[in-house]
Amino acid sequence: MSAAPAAQADGAPLVLPKRAPRVDIDLERLALAGYLTPLAPRSLVADQFRVVKRPLIGNAVGPNAAEVARGNLIMVTSARPGEGKTFTAINLAISLAAELDTTVLLVDADVTRPSVMDVLGLPRSAGLMDLLQDDAVRLEDTLLRTNIDKLTVLPSGTAHARATEMLASEAMARLLQELSSRYANRLIVFDSPPLLLATESRVLATHMGQVVVVVQAEQTLQADVRAALATIDNCPLRLMLLNQARKAAVTGYDYGPAAV
Ligand SMILES: Nc1ncnc2c1ncn2[C@@H]1O[C@H](COP(=O)(O)OP(=O)(O)OP(=O)(O)O)[C@@H](O)[C@H]1O
Ligand SMILES: [Mg+2]
Secondary structure (H helix, E strand, O other): OOOOOOEOOOOOEOOOOOOOOEEOOOHHHHHHOOOOOOOOOOOHHHHHHHHHHHHHHHHHOOOOHHHOOOOOEEEEEEOOOOOOHHHHHHHHHHHHHOOOOOEEEEEEOOOOOOOHHHHHOOOOOOOHHHHHHOOOOOHHHHOEEEOOOOEEEEOOOOOOOOHHHHHOOHHHHHHHHHHHHHOOOEEEEEEOOOOOOOHHHHHHHHOOOEEEEEEEOOOOOHHHHHHHHHHOOOOOOEEEEEEOOOOOOOOOOEEEOOOO
């Protein structure tokens, strides 16, 4: 265990801040990339995520919350890579943060292919991996407040050879317990590895209250969707989200029943 600054895979030191600093997301760049931002609250993507987030909020803090254990922990995953997990997780977090009384923490738990910081235009810094590896690193050392009101980010942190395995570790289970209880009123959205590539992603899912499985319309094989859903059979709330449904006239997003 060391209190020295963590090092990235390329050797560049990571700075561990004393308290949650504020970072500025480049909102114009994000909007240009097709993401939802507070700059364009009435865009099509904003409208789509208004629909997507409603049942999630209901299960996390709404009338159904009492029946959903850890409903505030929302994992975004998919069967295979490249189906739109990061796009969905970021938009969902921004959309949830726009709710009047919802504080949101976006966690980059896709630890072998982290991209949340790059998409948001933020420098990589200490995060999830550092928390799991080093007891001296505290949660508040890694959280970054942002220029989007009520949105905080937990980066994936220092690259680690056994990063995926660590998602299924006892330390991760303890961290999720801490997050769900200490931040019970906060919605926590996890960008995660695909279910069919990483068994650890399935273990991660067992700790979540809600799991959103992103399915790329006209791309993901039905057999893959079925296999992916089967891997998280024990999770009480599985929602399937159809991404990039070109034929849908009004919305590119749709929830389907979590069984195919
Ligand atoms: N609904 C959408 N509208 C526009 N662009 C999208 C949409 N969904 C995904 N994309 C774009 O498609 C690409 C792949 O999406 P994304 O990175 O979110 O997938 P991913 O599942 O996180 O991939 P990986 O498994 O590599 O992490 C990105 O460039 C993203 O911006
Ligand atoms: Mg991704």
